[in-house]
Amino acid sequence: MIEMRDCNPFLKPKSVAIVGASDRKTSSGGAVLRNLLLTKYPGKIIPVNPSGGKILGITCSKSLLEIKKPVELVVIVVRPDLILQIVDEAISSGHKNLMILPGGFSEAGTEGQIREKELLRKTNSAGITVFGPNSAGCIHLNNKLPFAATFLRDLPLGGKIALISQSGAISEEIIATGNKNNLPISTVISVGNAVHLEITDYLEYLGEHEECNCILLYVESINDIEKFSFIARKVARKKPLVALIGGRTTEGSNAVINHTGGSSMTDNQASSFLKDCGVIRVKSLRHLLLAAKGFGFFPQGIGKRILLISNSGGPGVITTDRLIDSKLEMPPLPENYSVDLKKILPLEAAIANPIDMLADAREDRFEATFNSALKYCQNNYDAVLMIHVVPFMVDADPIIKVMARLAKKSSFSIFHSMMGTLENKNKWFQNMENSGVAMFDNSEDMAESAGILAQYPPLKRDLEKNI
16 A cells, blocks of 8 residues: 655645745745735744744744744745754754755755755654755645745636646746636645655645646656556546656756756656556646646546537638647538528538638627537537637627527537637636636637547546556
C-alpha cells in the first residue's frame, strides 16, 4: 500500500504563522501576508518578524518561540541562510508543518545541496512535514476556508479546477491568462523541490475531494513512476487529469536539468506513460488552458460526434479541418433535419455539416436552426459547436439573448465562438457562460478544446475495464 502524507495542513490550515512577514510591498513576506488577507482567510494569522509590533494591523511575534500554542502551518519567507535557524525554532516550539518558499537548496549547487540535506535530517528527526522548498506556494480557495500562501501577483477566480505545477512562473501565467478568460481555477500548487510532499500527494488529495473536478499538471520529472501511475489511474477514473510534460525534446530535457536537476521523459515515453495512466496529454500551455476552459463547463468530457453550425463559410472550413485534426467526427445531417433546414434557411445556405446560415443570419435564423437540431439530432451528435461572426449589419445582442435561453434547455454540450469586432464581448460571453455555454474568441480554439475533452470518456472506460 502506498502511504500518502497529509495535505490538509497546507491547503486548509486552521492557523498560520508567516516568518518573514513585512509591510513592505516589495518583500516576499509582505506579498504572502497580503494575499492571505485578500482571500478573507478566517483562521488565526500570526506574522513573525524580529522587530515585533504590528504588520498590516496584526500583532507580530518576534520568533516562533514566542508563540504559545503551535500553529497548524508555518510559512517561511526569509533568506536561505536563515532558514535552518527557523527550522530549529520550529522544532523547539513544537510546530509540525513548514511551507518553505525560498530557493537556495538542491537546485543551487553544492552549498544548496548541503543545506537541503541538513533540512531533511532535522525535519525527519522531528517528525516535521515540509512543503517546498523553492516554491511559489499554494492557493486553495475552498468556500469554507479560503487560503493562499504565495507571493504570486494575482489569485485565480475560483471554481473546481486545480493546477499542480513544477514551475512557479507557469503557475503565475495560468492564473493571469485564466483570469482573462474566466477560467474556474481555485487551487494552484507550486511543488518546488518536493522534499516531502510530491505531485502524487497533492494528486491523491485533490482526487478525493468533490470541490475539484479536473486537475491540470505541469510536470518536468517524476521521481516515482510506479507511485504516480497508481495514483493517477485511481483519480482519472473519477475526474479528468490533463498534463503538459516539459522537456520532451533533447534541448528541453537539458533545460529541465538546469531548472530543477530532474530527468525528463522523451516525447514517446511521455505519450505512452500518460495514456497508460489515463491522463490526457497536451503539448503546449495554450492547450492546457483550452482544456481548463472546456472541462470547466463539461467536467466529464464529451463524445466525438460534432454538429458545427456557422454563419460564415471560411471559419466553418478551417474549423472543420481543426475538428478532424483533433480526431473528432462530423456525421452527416439526419434526413429530417436537412428537410427542415431547407424550409428555415435561404436557398444560398449550406445544408450540410458544417451548416452555413450565411452572414446575415439574425436571431430568428439562429433560433430556428438550433431548435430543429434539438428536435431531430438528439441521437446523432454529442456536442454542438457554433461559429458566430459578428458583421456590421447584424445586431449580436438579440442573438445572444436567444441562444442563452435555448442553451438552458439543451441536452447537448454547447461551445460557441464569437469572431470579429465585439463591442460588448464581456457582456455577451458572461450571458452565454451563465447558461452553461463554453465561450471562445476564435473557432479553432473552440475545436481544439472539444478535441481535448473528447479524449476523456474513452480513457475513463479503459481504466474502468482494468480495475
